[in-house]
Amino acid sequence: MESTISTTKKPGLTVNDAFASHFAKSMFLTVAGLAILTFIGTRMFTHIDLNLYGYMVGTIVFIGGFFYRFIAWGERPPTKIFIKKGLKLLFRKSTPKTTTEQLVTYRFIWERGVYRWMQHILIGWGCVLACLVTFPLVFSWMYFTMKENGYYTIVLFGMNVMNVKAEGIIAWFSYNALNIAAIMVIAGVCMVLYRRLKNMQARAEQTFMYDFLPLYLLLFISITGLLLTFQNMVLHGWMQPQMSLIHQFSVIVTLIYLPFGKLAHIPFRPMSVFARNYREHYSEQHMKECKVCGDQFVSVEQSSDVIQVLGVNDIEFNMNDGFNLAELCLPCRRKYRISRFSGVATHQVKVKEANQNANG
Amino acid sequence: MKKRLYLELENCIGCRSCLAACTQCGGHEERNRNYVYDVNPLVNRQTMPLMCLHCVNPACARSCPAQAIQIHETGAVLSALVEKCIGCQNCTIACPYGIPKFDTEQNLMYKCDLCIDRSKDGIPPMCASVCPTNTLQWLTDEEIEAKQKQFNLDNGKWVTSMPYLEGETNVRVNLPGILQGVTKLF
Ligand code: HEM
Numbered sequence: 379m380e381s382t383i384s385t386t387k388k389p390g391l392t393v394n395d396a397f398a399s400h401f402a403k404s405m406f407l408t409v410a411g412l413a414i415l416t417f418i419g420t421r422m423f424t425h426i427d428l429n430l431y432g433y434m435v436g437t438i439v440f441i442g443g444f445f446y447r448f449i450a451w452g453e454r455p456p457t458k459i460f461i462k463k464g465l466k467l468l469f470r471k472s473t474p475k476t477t478t479e480q481l482v483t484y485r486f487i488w489e490r491g492v493y494r495w496m497q498h499i500l501i502g503w504g505c506v507l508a509c510l511v512t513f514p515l516v517f518s519w520m521y522f523t524m525k526e527n528g529y530y531t532i533v534l535f536g537m538n539v540m541n542v543k544a545e546g547i548i549a550w551f552s553y554n555a556l557n558i559a560a561i562m563v564i565a566g567v568c569m570v571l572y573r574r575l576k577n578m579q580a581r582a583e584q585t586f587m588y589d590f591l592p593l594y595l596l597l598f599i600s601i602t603g604l605l606l607t608f609q610n611m612v613l614h615g616w617m618q619p620q621m622s623l624i625h626q627f628s629v630i631v632t633l634i635y636l637p638f639g640k641l642a643h644i645p646f647r648p649m650s651v652f653a654r655n656y657r658e659h660y661s662e663q664h665m666k667e668c669k670v671c672g673d674q675f676v677s678v679e680q681s682s683d684v685i686q687v688l689g690v691n692d693i694e695f696n697m698n699d700g701f702n703l704a705e706l707c708l709p710c711r712r713k714y715r716i717s718r719f720s721g722v723a724t725h726q727v728k729v730k731e732a733n734q735n736a737n738g
Numbered sequence: 739m740k741k742r743l744y745l746e747l748e749n750c751i752g753c754r755s756c757l758a759a760c761t762q763c764g765g766h767e768e769r770n771r772n773y774v775y776d777v778n779p780l781v782n783r784q785t786m787p788l789m790c791l792h793c794v795n796p797a798c799a800r801s802c803p804a805q806a807i808q809i810h811e812t813g814a815v816l817s818a819l820v821e822k823c824i825g826c827q828n829c830t831i832a833c834p835y836g837i838p839k840f841d842t843e844q845n846l847m848y849k850c851d852l853c854i855d856r857s858k859d860g861i862p863p864m865c866a867s868v869c870p871t872n873t874l875q876w877l878t879d880e881e882i883e884a885k886q887k888q889f890n891l892d893n894g895k896w897v898t899s900m901p902y903l904e905g906e907t908n909v910r911v912n913l914p915g916i917l918q919g920v921t922k923l924f
């Protein structure tokens with residue numbers, strides 16, 4: 379066994395030594411960061427909305443779960459490589475475009491189907507909109523003050539950002555942002571539910587806990603949220619405190635569940651930008667040539683990274699013929715397998731691989 | 739009773755029914771996920787299917803940074819979870835047999851999942867259901883053992899998956915006797 383304690387570095391000198399673990403450090407820094415932002419945002423804690431403190435506790439628990447899950451994830455050998463190299467390559471020229479396509483417009487989901495894209499736009503952006511409004515309010519980074527003249531002042535991080543007319547369009551959007559978000563999420567979730575009940579492609583592989591539970595959670599949050607508005611406007615606030623608690627509870631449960639189920643893809647997805655940058659960057663550097671046919675099929679970097687990751691897992695595909703299987707392009711690798719089955723050197727026959735499309 | 743996919747490669751006549759059936763499995767989005775190869779295309783007409791062998795220690799899943807490739811309790815190595823796959827293509831480079839396919843537009847890997855919706859309930863995967871020549875079969879371990887006895891020619895020329903594969907697999911492969919000059923008795 380290799381020792382994990384480095385001997386070249388004197389202990390006790392770096393910031394990292396102040397913490398028991400990665401987890402402790404990330405947790406401390408994040409909570410401290412939140413507290414500082416809140417301190418500034420609330421003009422030294424003078425504008426805290428204590429009705430929302432349940433969310434605050436929920437957020438902190440969520441952050442704990444989040445770091446627990448993602449530090450474990452980041453320690454898997456392949457993940458570690460992508461995080462490390464992804465961060466290094468973050469400032470490529472194409473990064474803004476890639477990020478937009480991957481994280482904002484979801485172009486690749488469009489390619490999977492317009493219906494699937496629509497449902498995800500509604501859910502994803504509905505949730506993002508809701509979070510953009512809720513969290514600043516919870517931590518009192520943002521609040522409204524009313525002047526006598528029918529104008530609201532929006533205060534962000536302790537600064538007066540703008541004055542808006544109480545009856546005006548911007549004010550209307552601000553009051554109703556959460557309602558709009560709720561309607562988007564409800565529409566999106568209904569589309570997903572419909573697809574998951576009717577579409578045979580979707581039905582084949584789904585399970586209740588993994589695929590449906592997050593949908594019901596999102597639906598529950600959105601409906602209770604909308605009900606709050608309804609009670610306000612139509613029922614003169616009847617039962618509103620109770621409903622408010624139920625709503626709050628559902629948000630907290632969802633937040634805590636988030637890093638552990640299907641929704642864990644939300645914080646993890648930015649890795650897709652890393653992966654794209656990694657592939658683009660290293661393909662420009664140096665391409666690997668197939669040991670058999672000479673086609674360039676992957677970057678040298680990725681090929682050796684994969685071989686190394688497999689090595690960590692005690693998987694090695696070094697052949698007697700003097701190459702590693704990861705050094706063959708995919709068609710040649712398949713033909714090599716056939717040749718190992720048959721004893722005929724299929725991979726050496728200079729014929730393009732047969733049409734593999736069932737449609738002929 | 740637990741059944742496995744069992745391949746008798748030499749039976750293949752190259753009809754590609756398995757590929758056509760694969761496209762029709764729920765969740766496969768009408769795309770096939772396996773291969774049929776000409777063994778010696780300029781010389782004879784022998785073909786062989788090339789399937790995911792559902793490795794016990796699957797290189798594809800070990801190399802995936804997103805944990806998008808899950809291993810089902812039946813041992814089937816599943817296709818990438820659609821919301822997790824980040825499109826790095828590590829799995830395609832890692833698989834010793836070149837099985838996983840990748841769709842660049844959709845930024846998604848897809849591979850044989852043994853028709854998990856069927857095989858988890860003991861129903862044979864689509865390919866084994868349609869194969870007209872019994873190249874692909876769905877058998878219990880006892881039946882496979884019986885096959886092994888039937889074909890064991892005591893000359894080391896047969897027969898079972900190991901040591902001819904790169905690692906232990908859940909799919910059992912029978913190496914072809916015909917091509918090694920052994921006539922097979924049906
Ligand atoms: C960071 C940006 C995000 C990306 C890149 C992303 C990506 C994806 C992808 C690729 C899928 C699979 C869709 C399919 O193939 O049909 C998916 C599904 C899903 N996403 Fe996201 N997502 C993001 C943010 C969010 C957010 C903020 C939410 C809100 C909670 C969300 C909720 C969902 C849900 C509920 C599903 C499952 C849909 C279903 O059951 O078919 N995602 N996401």
Ligand code: SF4
Pocket residue numbers: 789790791792793796797798799815832833834835836837838849
């Ligand atoms: S044969 Fe390839 S794709 Fe199938 S389980 Fe093994 S490594 Fe994965």
Ligand code: SF4
Pocket residue numbers: 798801802803804805806807818822823824825826827828829830846847
């Ligand atoms: S392409 Fe997708 S499934 Fe394959 S290793 Fe990358 S993230 Fe995993």
